[in-house]
Amino acid sequence: MSDKGFEPRIVAFLCNWCSYTGADLAGTSRLKYPANVRTIRVMCSGRIDPLFIISALQKGADGVLIGGCHIGDCHYQKGNYSARRRAAITETMLESLGIDPRRFRLEWVSASEGPKYAEVITDFTRQIKELGPNPLKKGAAK
């Protein structure tokens, strides 16, 4: 059930070298996208523990995004391979927890893909709006 005025809160974990820089580029290029996504910088998408994602959803996030370098372009050679494997596990975990796995997304955004970052955020925000508020939120500790 989606409220009309529902403005989701989405947490995005972005790797320092590609996606965070890509998000910066979207900024310097003054590309406009919805303000629903809040960013957390990590050095590499490989640093992201699936529990970070679960934790964000528990704490009331309506969606979680991971942004890393394209496969083959990881600044640390292969951290994004780990991110990709963990993303697959995360989706299974979310399902077994009764959370729609569409609330989670993994995207590759390079440092030069400011427009892609803006597109990803716009599209993911639209998707989360369609999914409605995170059902875990009622119980989420403030």
Next chain:
Amino acid sequence: MSNCRIGVYVCHCGSNIAGKVRVDEVARYAKDYAPDEVVISREYKYMCSDPGQDLIKKDIKEFNLNRIVVASCSPLMHEKTFRNATADGGINPFFFQMANIREHVSWVTEDENAATEKAKALLIAAIHRVMHHEALEKRTVHINPQVLIVGGGIAGITAALQIADAGNKVFLVEKSPSIGGHMAQLDKTFPTLDCSACILTPKMTSVGQHPNITLMTYSEVQEVNGYVGNFKVKVLRKAKSVDHEKCTGCGVCTQKCPMKAPNEFELNMAPRKAIYTPFPQAVPNKPVIDKTICTYYKNGRCKACEKFCGPGAILFDEQDRIEEIEVGSIILATGYDLKTAESLPEYGFGRYPNVFTAFEFERLVNSSGPTGGKIVTREGKEPKSIGILHCIGSRDKKYCEYCSRVCCMYALKFSHLIKEKYHDCEVYQFYIDMRCFGKGYEEFYNRLLKEGVNFVRGKVAEITDAALEPSEEGKLIMRAEDTMIGTVRRIPVDMAILCLAMVAKPEAKELSHIFSCSVGKDGWFTEKHPKLAPVSTASDGIFIAGACQGPKDIPDTVAQAGAAAAEVLNLIQRGEVEAEVVTADIEEDLCSGCRTCVELCPYTAITYNAEKKKSEINGALCKGCGTCVGACPSGAAYQRNFRDEQIYAEIKGILAV
């Protein structure tokens, strides 16, 4: 964490942030959110300015602050600035956190309310996080003054000489048997018409004789390990089958060799032998044996070269070997290729013998080339008319969107060289725009306008030999729209020259993996910043120079090589640099010895200590990605400044608004 005394600073960045985010409201919100911890919360016009930084330093003293949070631009921009200000104020620079409310908020959000809310969330996240920060000590690493340069074209040569002249040891690795690169193949250089070989050869010789330069030709870098200041490099030394110590370079072996193969240096327009030096001015001017065509390697017979070699330098048994070298910095100067003419079938290269590539023409017009400098068709006849086609593959969304930057100028040079030899030859330049941007370039264009060359503003769409009238019989017909007169023209010529796009080397992608730097969508190496760090890469200690970064002419290449050399000399002069601080480590007590992390580490920084049954991280090798931390099932691995509790605190804070 009641002992935290946080100072919060919200930057206006002029109107860049304050134009969209209500900064006063954000600063007040922070104070109200955590009144016990946030001792002072200010907003200021430009936090990065000297007075802005002084504000932090003064507050640390006055309010006895022990944590600093700045909400301003991207940490990639000013994290260092504010960390330094924090340290100058007297507290550890890692008791600092930044919230990016410019690139991630004010510049990308339309609505003021939404922007203000988002800024609050990012600021509260930073406040939560900074409470969990810990003091970290900066480490320094020694810089090995030895330097590796990959690629022996004019970029690599220039950088090598500058660094070696300054008294440092340089290893220059070149894939082919000689240094010189593409510049060695050129005839004249625009716009001064200097003979290319005449200005290049002395530099090549200097490299060959320089006591500080170890020249590694016929070699390729296979593996690079380590980090800035301390790289370990494995170089594949392909078997030359000739002992260059003994060889005198007399050339008798080449004369006696019975096997012929196409000469790559002459674009296959002339033969070379199985034992060969690629061109007369080669450095080193000593031959190698091409095992793929040598009869001895094929069927065990011949050995003519060995028979006639006075000093006994032939080494048929020589094997490829790996040589390990240690260097502190690396310059990549691996150059470019021209787009293959076959990939543009509309221009008929290969189908029509008298369609030439620009490099073929360079050799054709060169007095040491296959025709001794005579411009002739493949049938050996003097051409009465020549078409020079600009932008073949360049400025073309089907192929390469970018401009290759050098073609207009060398096309003009070609016209001049043709007119110099055959005054009556009709020369047609087919161009989209004339781009003559460098020093003396426009003047050269103006000179050519007076030399009787025909300029047709229009790109040739197709070359055909299908004659529609007798005057076109036996000719190559250039079909182009002349946009000056607004009509499609058919111009028959005897010879066509394709100014092909400069493209990245096919191996650039693989090299980017070996050297941990990246390539852009067109395959050129990506610089750290397009304007302010044009020769640095994302990997510290690894620099780029010349056309491997993008199309450029010789003056720009030489300038860039000088810049890369200066960066390297800067590192050597400093002697040491700050090492990565945000490295990972393992808490021995918690480690179960499962070894999950060992496999994941891309830098082999983690080893398993069988005696203790624990995994251990070598801090010198760790680059701080944190992949091991994300995977550790027992929570034993941690990453400095990206500890689990720090990130959980950030998640909590970011969702508190």
